[in-house]
Amino acid sequence: MSELPGIVVTGASGRMGRMLIETVRASDKARLTGALERPGHDWVGKDLGLCLGAGELGVIVSDDAQATLTGADAVLDFTAPSATVALAKVAATTGTAHIIGTTGFTDDDLAAIADSARGTVIIRAGNMSLGVNLLTVLVKKVAAALDEDYDIEVVEAHHNRKVDAPSGTALMLGEAAAEGRGVKLADVADRGRDGITGARKSGDIGFAVIRGGGIVGEHDVIFAGPGERLTLRHVADDRSLFSKGALRAALWAQGKDAGEYSMLDVLGL
């Protein structure tokens, strides 16, 4: 029998990094072959299991992406934009599938990632859960069915450690609504209301952001029309939703041609 796909987790000490490690270790379809952290991080050079407060795992945390990705089948990456852009360049040289959950990219970052996707499979999604990806399909459909009399607002809530806003998920949902309406999100997004803003512009897609406590992730897409309001909502109760989606993407990536894919491709939605 051939070996199970070897998976590397980067940002191993992070909230998602820990969850990804747990998910890969619990899977009978993949094996954990490496863990990365940034140079200078406390965990570098130590056994991952001991860092996590468990028994030895025989996986030493490294800061050498090139060496760790060589021979690995996929790397799961929920870190920070600059780290992800740099890792995509490495994954393109080693041919390792790069599963990107990181959010908060600039347009330049996204162009660099697209460039790296010429060398390997990249699957990127601001949200790796089945529910949110299904929700994007519904949002697109509803937005296509309703005209501009229905104001579209995306409201998101996350924990108080989150550093980017609006969330990657909120932007995915905004993109889906814009696609449904046949417009570009960049032309209609209203992302920062404060002070005397003037009345809402018809056709805009508004974003509102809540940060507090330990909220895992909540997203509402509101269609506010004349005399009625429709709300589509997703609530994440547990981060394993995202890590299970990422592992599913890594397994789906095996044997695929180089290029950039989304979770819609993985889930066949």
Ligand SMILES: NC(=O)C1=CN([C@@H]2O[C@H](COP(=O)(O)OP(=O)(O)OC[C@H]3O[C@@H](n4cnc5c(N)ncnc54)[C@H](OP(=O)(O)O)[C@@H]3O)[C@@H](O)[C@H]2O)C=CC1
């Ligand atoms: N797509 C999805 O489904 C989901 C996406 N996310 C996204 O994932 C990202 C991480 O979230 P979260 O886990 O909560 O954040 P954390 O801050 O808990 O974790 C980020 C991790 O990345 C590490 N890191 C930063 N730079 C580097 C580097 N150069 N090399 C290796 N590791 C690095 C950090 O290390 P250090 O502590 O040293 O800075 C930290 O361990 C965010 O962008 C978030 O929005 C989160 C959940 C789901």
Ligand SMILES: O=C(O)C1=N[C@H](C(=O)O)C[C@H](O)C1
């Ligand atoms: O930072 C988080 O926690 C999350 N980030 C993703 C996002 O930006 O949408 C996905 C999820 O909502 C959790």
